[in-house]
Amino acid sequence: MSWETFLWTTASVALTLFTFSFLYRDNPFYKFSESLFVGISAGYFVIILWYTGLVPTLFDRIWVGQPWWQIWGGKWWYLIPGILGLMMWFRFSKKKSWISRYPIAFYLGIATGAAIPLEMQNRVNRQLADTLVAPNFSAGWVAGISDVIIILGVVCGLFYFFFSVAHKGTFGGVAKAGIYILMIGFGASFGYTVMGRISLFIERVQSIRDWVEMGFEGGGGMTAVVWISVLIVLLLIMMEIMRHMRNKATEEAA
Amino acid sequence: MKIKIIALMAMLLLLASVGWGQEEAAIDSTVQEVIPPGPPLNLKAFDKPYDNGHAIDLTWDLSVDDGAGRNNIIEYRLMRADSPEGPFVERKKLEMGKTEAEDKGVKEPDDPNYFPREHDFYYKVVAVTADAEAESEVVGPVRGIGQWYNAGKNPVAVAVVLFTVFTIYFIFKAKKGAELYIRPLAGIDAVDEAIGRATEMGKPILYVLGLGTAADIATIASFTILSRVAQKVAEYQTSLIVPCYDPIVMTIAQETVKASYYSAGRPDAYNQDSVFFVTNQQFAYVGGVNGIMLRDRPATNFYLGKFYAESLIMAETGAVAGSIQIAGTDEVTQIPFFVVACDYTLIGEELYAASAYLGREPVLLGTLKAQDYAKALVIICCIIGFIAASFGWTWFVEQFHVGN
CATH class of the missing domain: 2.60.40.10 (Immunoglobulins)
Structure with a gap:
């Protein structure tokens, strides 16, 4: 195993531990990993946007392998969104910043207009069509009862999201049943997702274990790096305990 | 000797016959007829x-x-x-x-x-x-021929037209001054209380718009609530922090906050840097927002918009930082995390209702009323459809099927 691989793995483990240190409290190590992550991702985003957004969907379409001053061979109409994009730069001018509102209005108008039929189709029509099924008792009474519970759950849930009527009396009872059904669903979803998060945590812990094994198998300098890292972590923990005890003593004295 | 020669010849003959038989079998296998399947x-x-x-x-x-x-x-x-x-x-x-x-x-x-x-x-x-x-x-x-109208989506067209009719009717009704009742929602009532708390404590308010784009309905609803929050913040002279994930969302949020400060009569107090871009990478964004929570210790955190896996990480950090937290999203898988970690949670459509409730504008109120009537219609369709499907009357249910 090369030193290069080992050092990169060491950096990965160090950053993992720096991030986990947040579980205790905010500290310079967490700040370092946070700033590194935010900075790198922001820079990465700019490059990704350039190479997967602007170049293929704007420049390559306007200038199809031609000099930059020749736009008539390409799809010149792509200049319109390009100009709209440039108008956003007027935000940096105090007097002309109003110009940037036009592309925003354009974007919001199109986005909202496109969203309405899509939302109606996916969240109303399709869900309704899939909900309206006959109870399938032929597949067993559990399946049949499940179908009945689904339709009852949908109706009760809709009652809960009815805002024009106060939740009192019979209406309130049905709405309450609706929120109970929602909470059962949320509970199931919560448990399912938590299991996923635990898997992620296990994966991180395994990567630390692999790094330790890698260090010991590498021998010599690599083993020394592992031991030095462990000593640094222990030293930091001891310093933190001492600082905590000092603060406590100061508080008691005060 | 003679007997040995005869035995040897017999063995040779036997071997030759075996070899010849194998060859014959091999020839048989190569000429075995391959029967093609029946064609489609x-x-x-x-x-x-x-x-x-x-x-x-x-x-x-x-x-x-x-x-x-x-x-x-x-x-x-x-x-x-x-x-x-x-x-x-x-x-x-x-x-x-x-x-x-x-x-x-x-x-x-x-x-x-x-x-x-x-x-x-x-x-x-x-x-x-x-x-x-x-x-x-x-x-x-x-040949493939393009059609101008997709009749497979007729059910969607009918639903949109019906909803539009409801909306226009109730907007006009609200504009004429009709009192449109909306039941109180705990999460919405807590908004003013949370802003007041931040003012008393002299600490900032953190407003997170989530990971959605400006095209997401949840983000659009969140802009309306941000407008109301920013107006109150301007009135109470509290500070507001809005870290953004999407550059376009940031631009719109800046405009929204700016307009609120103007309408509150405090344009001088508006600070454009209070609404800023962090990064467009999910967990790096979470890291940045968590850092803000622990360093600036905001009194109130709002998480309103589109959220994904970062919801629990942010809400948990906010709880550790001791902030009052109000959350709302239409992302069903993330609501449980907000429910457990936040003080108030707007579940799904309550987020849209909150924007109308706080805004109190006829357009928003009318839209909310229209949504309620649309829901009533859906409930009726559910009941009728279930009965129809149970009796095998499929015609009614088929009216809701959307083609590609």
Whole structure:
């Protein structure tokens, strides 16, 4: 195993531990990993946007392998969104910043207009069509009862999201049943997702274990790096305990 | 000696006869007849209805050896050509048992999967076994033609028109001054209380718009609530922090906050840097927002918009930092995390209701009322549809099915 691989793995483990240190409290190590992550991702985003957004969907379409001053061979109409994009730069001018509102209005108008039929189709029509099924008792009474519970759950849930009527009396009872059904669903979803998060945590812990094994198998300098890292972590923990005890003593004295 | 020679010759003869027999068997195996499977029958190709003209639908009857007969069909291959003579190009492989396929391409001529509109094509389907193939008859010409109107989406059109009618009616009603009742929501009532708390504590308010784009309905609803929060913040002279994930969302949030400060009569107090871009990477964004929570210790955190896996990380950090937290999202999988970690949670559509409730504008109130009436209609349809489906009256249920 090369030193290069080992050092990169060491950096990965160090950053993992720096991030986990947040579980205790905010500290310079967490700040370092946070700033590194935010900075790198922001820079990465700019490059990704350039190479997967602007170049293929704007420049390559306007200038199809031609000099930059020749736009008539390409799809010149792509200049319109390009100009709209440039108008956003007027935000940096105090007097002309109003110009940037036009592309925003354009974007919001199109986005909202496109969203309405899509939302109606996916969240109303399709869900309704899939909900309206006959109870399938032929597949067993559990399946049949499940179908009945689904339709009852949908109706009760809709009652809960009815805002024009106060939740009192019979209406309130049905709405309450609706929120109970929602909470059962949320509970199931919560448990399912938590299991996923635990898997992620296990994966991180395994990567630390692999790094330790890698260090010991590498021998010599690599083993020394592992031991030095462990000593640094222990030293930091001891310093933190001492600082905590000092603060406590100061508080008691005060 | 003689006997030995005879025995040797007999052995040689025996060996020769065995070898010859094997050779004969080998010849037999090479000339074993390969029986082709039955070809797919009744192949039909037609323009895909209600599309942009870049697809053809095909149907056929199964080969007699698919699921019956010798039952040795492995797959079908869909072949296409520009003329009945070919050359045919394979477009798709299909599992055994399939009797329909869609040959769909894209409209960009420079794309390898380009499918020209109004161009004559010829098709055949090949039934494939382990050692043989059988072709259907060639059908064509058939051409993809684009349609202006997708009748498969009629149910959506009807729903949108109905909802629009409701909306317009209630907006006019609200504009005329009719009192439109909206039941109180705990999460909404807590908004003013949370802003007041931040003012008393002299600490900032953190407003997170989530990971959605400006096109997401949840983000749009969040802008309305941000407007109201920013107005109150301007009135109370508290500070506001709005870290953004999306540059466009940031720009709109800046405009929204600025407008609120102007309407509160405090344009001088507006600080454009209070609404800023962090990064467009999910967990880096979470890291940045968590850092803000622990360093600036905001008195109140709002998480309103579209959230994904970061919801619990942020809400948990906010709880550790001791902030009052109000959350709302229409992302069903994330609501449980907000429910457990926040003081108030707006569940799903309550987020949209909150924007109307806080805004109190006729347009928003009318829209909310229209939503309620649409929901009432859906409840009625659910009940009728369930009864109809139970009795096998499928006509009613089919009216809600949306085509592609």
